[in-house]
Structures are given as C-alpha cells and as structure tokens.
Amino acid sequence: MTIVEAKGLVKDYREGRTDVHALRGVDLQIGEGEFIAVAGPSGSGKTTLLNIVSGLDSATAGEVRVDGEEISGMRCADLSRLRLHKIGFVFQSYNLIPVLTARENVEFTMLLQGVPAGERRRRAMELLGRVGLQGLENRRPPTLSGGQQQRVAVARAIVTRPRLVLADEPTANLDSETGAKLLDLMRELNRAENMTFVFSTHDPMVMDYSRRLIRLHDGLVASDERRPASA
Amino acid sequence: MMLLKTAWRNIGRNKRRSILSALAIGFAFGLLVFSMALQRGQYVDMIQNTVRVQTGHFQIQKEGHFPERLLSEKLDPAGLLEVVDKLPHVTGAAPRVTTAALVSKGEHTFGAAVLGIEPEREKSVSTLASVVREGAFLEPGDRDGVLLGQTLAKNLGAAVGDKIVFIGQGADGSMAAGKLIVRGLFKLGMGELDRSALAANIATVQEAFSMAGDVTEIAVLLDSERRRLESEVRIRAALDEIGRHDTAVLGWPTLMPGVEQGIKIDWNSGLIMYAALVLVVGFGIANTFLMAYMERIHELGVLLALGMPPRRLSRMVYLESVLLVGLGILAGLAGGLPITWYYQVKGIDFGINEELTAKYGMSSIIHPQLEPLVFAWAGGIVLVISLAVAIYPALKAARIRPVEALRRT
Known part of the structure; x- marks a missing residue:
C-alpha cells in the first residue's frame, strides 16, 4: 500500500536576492513498511522534500498525497490533524519540550490526540522501557545525554503508531555508537510494527541501514536504489 | 492538565523575569485597591457629612412635597415617630419644618433657610448641637430662642442675646412673622448653610407658618449607610401597614442629588486615571509576554510540527499569560490588602486645613474602605488590560509557520 505519493514536486523560494530552486520536479512513491534513506549533499532538497511531505511547507507546484489524502491545498488546522494522527517526527536536534520530563514528552502527542491519562502513562512507560530508558522517565531533557534525548524523541514519534515516521538527520548530533544503537532501534520497530521510516541524511551509516536509498x-x-532486506 | 503544567513550568523558565512581571502586575493591583479604597473612604466621609448635617439617611415626607418643598404639602407626624423608632438600625429620628424667610436685624435683611427642630430629637440625627460655637444649643421648651449660622449672624450684625425678626409665608398663604432671641451661633462648615440657616423650636415655626402641628419631614439616621436601602423598604412597609399611604420615603441621594452626582463623577474620572496607569504597566507586561514568545518560536514550531492545532497552541501561550497575571494579582492582594486594612482601621490623617475640609464636607482623617466594589473594579481593570495585551503574542503564536519557526534557533 502506498503511504506517500508525490508527483512533479517543485519548490522555489527566495533567499535574500537569490532565487533558490530546492526541488525541480520530484516524483516519489513510498510504500507501507519501507525503511528509506533520502541522501544527498547540503542543498540537494532532502529537508525540503520531508517538509513538504509532512505539510510543514507547501510546494510551488506538484501534488502530494499522504495515506490517500491530497495535502497540497489543506488548511493549517487540517495539516496539524494529519501530522498528529499519521506522521511522527524525529528531528536532528531532538526538539524535546525542555520543561517536560521524558515521560511527559512522550505523552504529549497522545495528550493532543485526547488519549486518557492512564493509557497515556502506560504506553509512554512501556515505550521508554523499549528504547532503553527505564529509570529515566522523570528526568527532564537537559539532564539527559544526546543519545538519550534522541531515544525519547523516537519514542515520542512512534508512540501514537503513525503511518509514517520522518527523521531529519537523526544521527547527525550523535557519536557513531549511539547512532548505530538508535538505527537498530528504529529498524527493529520498522520490522516489528511494519512502521514506515523515511530519513534525510548524509550519514553513510544511515544509508547502510536503509533498504531503499534515494x-x-x-x-x-x-537515483532510487532498493537493497536486500538483510542489509 | 498537562497543558496547564506545561504553561506553569514555562513561567518558571525565566524566574527573575516572571517574578518581576508578576510584581509589576501585583503593584498595579495593590495600588489600585489602596487608591480606590481611599476614594471610597472619602465618599463615606462625604455621605456621612451630608446625612449628619442635612438630610439624615432618608426622610419621610408627604407624598408630593419633594421636589417643590411647598409648605402646603405638609406631613401629619402622628404615630410616625413611634413606628420609625422601633425599626432596626435606626439610631435617631427627628421631625422638622424647613422653609424660607427673610430675617432682619436693624437695617440688615437677608434671605434665610428656616429649620424648625425638636432640640432633643435633633441631637440624635444631626450634628447641629455639636457645632454651636457661641452661646448654647436650644433648650427643649425654649419657644423664643433661635440659632444662627455664624456668617448669617455676622452679616446681620447679630450676637448672642440679640433680637431678630423674621417674615415669610405660611402654609395657608398667610403672612408668617415673629421675633426671636439669638441663643447661639453655629458653624456647620458648609458655607451656604452657615451663611443662610437659622434653627428655632419646631413649635414656634409650626405656629408662625400655620403648620397646625404638621411637619415637612422626619429625618431618620441609621447606624450605617449600607443599611439604607433595606431600611427604606422596611419603613415603607411599616408605613403602609399603618395606612400612611400619603407618605414618601426619600433617601439622601434623591434629596441631595448633587452629592451623589459628585461622587459618581469623581469615581468615574478616577477609573479613567486608574485604567491609564494600568495601561502603562500593561505595556511593560506586554513586552514580557512578547519576549517570552519570541524566545520560544522554535519550540512553538516544534509543537505545531508534532500536530498541535494552531488554536490550541495559541491557548497555551495565552494560558501562560493568564497564570502570570493571576500570580500578580495574588501578589497584589498579599501586599495591598494588609496595608489597606491597616489604614482602614487606623485612618490616614492628611493634615489638611480644617476650613478647607469643612468647606467640602470632608474630614482630615480618611479611612479607606475595602468594599467588594473596590476589588471588582481593581481586579477588572488589571485583568482586562493585562489579558488584552497578552492576546497579541497568543495570536502571533497561532500564525507561526512551522517550517520557518523550525529554522529559528
């Protein structure tokens, strides 16, 4: 089943006095359960592509469908609803809410969805255990290491079981060992939950982990290269 | 609940700034409570002067006597004082005849406000007995004596022991005239009254002005202005019960509309000044709210990216401001309430010249009054202005474009 379908995506914007052509006509189909790395040098359009697919930014031309919904002309509130229920985010700089504990950060998107408090707490605790953060549930982000924070961010992104997880350079601020552990975790979730992951990266390790490299x-x-499942 | 918790913790992120903002709000609120309570205290003083010097808290008159105050519309007092005396909160009731006459001594003649009083009962209602500066107050059986306002006496060239004559028109249109001996001079501290008023025994005035035992009013004093409205209702019911449907019960605001109007004008102009003061503080607070918003644009963008609806984000930002304003008001209450309470009990002596305060019917010592109205207005002004200035960052938060916010560091 297709989760994301992009046709003829074009994104132009102006930066100072320069016209930037970030995307010049990208066609893309992402199926359910894929584990994709979108690679390329800085300025190649990776982040722009992810932003448009998630509805954070709009395309100058072209169409994007996410889980069957055309998002190009959607209102802000509808895009928020789409992200809340169908898309999980992992950011390069974690972007946890600093005043909330690890558990509260994970609970936050469930709170927005209206999940009852008891259920929120149970699922957050379970997932924090699964990403290896038992005992750190009540710590606030500034007291956690980068790797731990990114694990909280991963837990936050997947706790609502979104159709699609978008991760913008998730290992960029981590050392290679921590990065590898995080990728192991996400690949395991991908296999166990059939969750779709799309990474933007220029980290060779992330590319190695992916089963499709765009x-x-x-x-x-x-190029759009599919790799064997064992990779 | 978690949004509230998040908002609360966000306030704690920059403690010093939040404390300073809350203190600014608190100071404005506390200052308003104190100033308004002081103003209410002045009004209590003015009202007290009005009722003690002139009208009483309310009067019973013949229906139709007010506002023309014609002597022909006179009131039969039979049985009324007995009814009034029994009512709760009534501390005094005095029958009066008030009219006008020309008063002369030698070649000097002046217009005068004539007040016929029962000396003993008058003491329980007005301050007249206590403001006699020369001579003595009227004795109950003294049918020939008169008290003159000090200025009137001076204008007439009359002193204690002198004779004066008065001439006026009786209730039946006949000529009213008489000769009285000056027993004392009073100074009420109200220029007009001191310049024109004279007081004589009610029986003398009734006889001279063909009142046949009737009066123009019964002035009633209560233990507190706060009891006036309920007392008016109670006295009306009691009068109806004894079949005195010919009577009217009129409160001092009706009898002395100028005083009430003056209080209203002063209060309303005060409110404008207070609002302007809080607006100045409000601009300072607006800066804090805006700073707190600007510093967190990236984070707010993250919340939008996570799927928080823009309106909900806006509400969360607004909630932080509401909490800060609430904290400020609590601080203002904590500081302003005890101080105002202290002065309400002790009073503040402004050391104003006695002549001046008397002229305006005020006292030199003011007791601030912590009335519910004070809290309602002070809280209302601070809340409305603080929460109004908090709308701007909240609205801006709703319009954040997540992709741009995420680029901000």
Whole structure:
C-alpha cells in the first residue's frame, strides 16, 4: 500500500536576492513498511522534500498525497490533524519540550490526540522501557545525554503508531555508537510494527541501514536504489 | 492538565523575569485597591457629612412635597415617630419644618433657610448641637430662642442675646412673622448653610407658618449607610401597614442629588486615571509576554510540527499569560490588602486645613474602605488590560509557520 505519493514536486523560494530552486520536479512513491534513506549533499532538497511531505511547507507546484489524502491545498488546522494522527517526527536536534520530563514528552502527542491519562502513562512507560530508558522517565531533557534525548524523541514519534515516521538527520548530533544503537532501534520497530521510516541524511551509516536509498541532487532524484532486506 | 503544567513550568523558565512581571502586575493591583479604597473612604466621609448635617439617611415626607418643598404639602407626624423608632438600625429620628424667610436685624435683611427642630430629637440625627460655637444649643421648651449660622449672624450684625425678626409665608398663604432671641451661633462648615440657616423650636415655626402641628419631614439616621436601602423598604412597609399611604420615603441621594452626582463623577474620572496607569504597566507586561514568545518560536514550531492545532497552541501561550497575571494579582492582594486594612482601621490623617475640609464636607482623617466594589473594579481593570495585551503574542503564536519557526534557533 502506498503511504506517500508525490508527483512533479517543485519548490522555489527566495533567499535574500537569490532565487533558490530546492526541488525541480520530484516524483516519489513510498510504500507501507519501507525503511528509506533520502541522501544527498547540503542543498540537494532532502529537508525540503520531508517538509513538504509532512505539510510543514507547501510546494510551488506538484501534488502530494499522504495515506490517500491530497495535502497540497489543506488548511493549517487540517495539516496539524494529519501530522498528529499519521506522521511522527524525529528531528536532528531532538526538539524535546525542555520543561517536560521524558515521560511527559512522550505523552504529549497522545495528550493532543485526547488519549486518557492512564493509557497515556502506560504506553509512554512501556515505550521508554523499549528504547532503553527505564529509570529515566522523570528526568527532564537537559539532564539527559544526546543519545538519550534522541531515544525519547523516537519514542515520542512512534508512540501514537503513525503511518509514517520522518527523521531529519537523526544521527547527525550523535557519536557513531549511539547512532548505530538508535538505527537498530528504529529498524527493529520498522520490522516489528511494519512502521514506515523515511530519513534525510548524509550519514553513510544511515544509508547502510536503509533498504531503499534515494539520492537527490540539485532538487532532482538522481537515483532510487532498493537493497536486500538483510542489509 | 498537562497543558496547564506545561504553561506553569514555562513561567518558571525565566524566574527573575516572571517574578518581576508578576510584581509589576501585583503593584498595579495593590495600588489600585489602596487608591480606590481611599476614594471610597472619602465618599463615606462625604455621605456621612451630608446625612449628619442635612438630610439624615432618608426622610419621610408627604407624598408630593419633594421636589417643590411647598409648605402646603405638609406631613401629619402622628404615630410616625413611634413606628420609625422601633425599626432596626435606626439610631435617631427627628421631625422638622424647613422653609424660607427673610430675617432682619436693624437695617440688615437677608434671605434665610428656616429649620424648625425638636432640640432633643435633633441631637440624635444631626450634628447641629455639636457645632454651636457661641452661646448654647436650644433648650427643649425654649419657644423664643433661635440659632444662627455664624456668617448669617455676622452679616446681620447679630450676637448672642440679640433680637431678630423674621417674615415669610405660611402654609395657608398667610403672612408668617415673629421675633426671636439669638441663643447661639453655629458653624456647620458648609458655607451656604452657615451663611443662610437659622434653627428655632419646631413649635414656634409650626405656629408662625400655620403648620397646625404638621411637619415637612422626619429625618431618620441609621447606624450605617449600607443599611439604607433595606431600611427604606422596611419603613415603607411599616408605613403602609399603618395606612400612611400619603407618605414618601426619600433617601439622601434623591434629596441631595448633587452629592451623589459628585461622587459618581469623581469615581468615574478616577477609573479613567486608574485604567491609564494600568495601561502603562500593561505595556511593560506586554513586552514580557512578547519576549517570552519570541524566545520560544522554535519550540512553538516544534509543537505545531508534532500536530498541535494552531488554536490550541495559541491557548497555551495565552494560558501562560493568564497564570502570570493571576500570580500578580495574588501578589497584589498579599501586599495591598494588609496595608489597606491597616489604614482602614487606623485612618490616614492628611493634615489638611480644617476650613478647607469643612468647606467640602470632608474630614482630615480618611479611612479607606475595602468594599467588594473596590476589588471588582481593581481586579477588572488589571485583568482586562493585562489579558488584552497578552492576546497579541497568543495570536502571533497561532500564525507561526512551522517550517520557518523550525529554522529559528
């Protein structure tokens, strides 16, 4: 089943006095349960592509469907609802809410969904255990290491069981060992839950972990390579 | 609940700034409570002067006597004082005849406000007996004596022991005239009254002005202005019960509309000044609210990215401001209440010249009054202005574009 379908995506914007053509006509189909790395040098359009797919940004031209819904003309509130119920985010700089504990951060999206408090707490505790953060549930982000914070961010992204998890350079701020552990975790979730993961990265390790590698260059898909499941 | 918790913790992120903002709000609120309570205290003083010097808290008159105050519309007092005396909160009741006459001594003639009083009962209602500066107050059986306002006496050239004559028109249209001996001079501290008023025994005035035992009013004093409205209702019911449907019960605001109007004008202009003061504080608070918002645009963008609806985000930002304002008001209550209470009990002596305060019917010592109205207005002004200035960052939060916010560090 197709989760994301993009046709002829174009994104132009102006930065100072320069016209930037971030995407020049990208076609893309992402199926359920895929584990994809979108790679390319800085300025190739990776983050822009993820932003448009998630509805954080709008395309200059082209169409995007997420889980069957055309999002190009959606209102802000509808895009928020789409992200809340169908998309999980993992950011490069974790972006946890600093005044909330690890558990409360994980609970936050469930709170927005209206999940009852008891259920929220149970699921958050279970997931924090699964990402290896038992005993740290009541710590606030500034007291956690980078790797621990990114694990909380992963737990937050997947706790609502979204159809799609978008991770923007999730290992960029982590050492290689911590990065590898995090990728192991996400691949395990991908296999166990059939959750779809899309990473933007220029980390070779992330590319190695992926089962499909899409390379962008100057706003165009330069290559789209599928890899064996054992990779 | 978690949104509330998040908002609360966000306030604690920059403790010093939050404390300073709450203190600014608290100071404005406390200052308003104190100033308004002081103003209410002045009004209590003014009202007290009005009722003690002139009208009483309310009067019973013949229906139709007010506002023309014609002597022909006179009141038969039979049985009324017995009814009034029994009512709760009534501390005094005095029958009066008030009219006008020309008063002369030698070649000097002036217009005068004539007040016929029962000396003993008048003591329980007005301050007249206590403001006699020369001579003595009227004795109950003294049918020939008169008290003159000090200025009137001076204008007439009359002193204690002198004779004066008065001439006026009786209730039946006949000529009213008589000769009285000055027993004392009073100074009420109200220029007009001291310049024109004279007081004589009610029986003398009734006889001279063909009142046949009737009066123009019965002035009633209560133990507190706060009891006036309920007492008016109670006296009306009691009068109806004895079949005195010919009577009217009129409170001092009706009898002395100028005093009430003056209080209203002063209070309303005060409110404008207070609102302007809080608005100045409000701009300072607006800066805090805006700073707190600007510092967290990235984080707010993250919340939008996670799927928080823009309106909910806006509410959360607003909730933080509401909490801060609430904290400020609590601080203001904690500081302002005891101080105002202390002065309510002790009073503040402004050391104002006695002549001046008397002229305006005020006292030099003011007791602030912590009335519910004070809290309602002070709280209302601070809340409305603080929460109004908090709308702007909340609205801005709803309009954040997540992709731009996420680029901000």
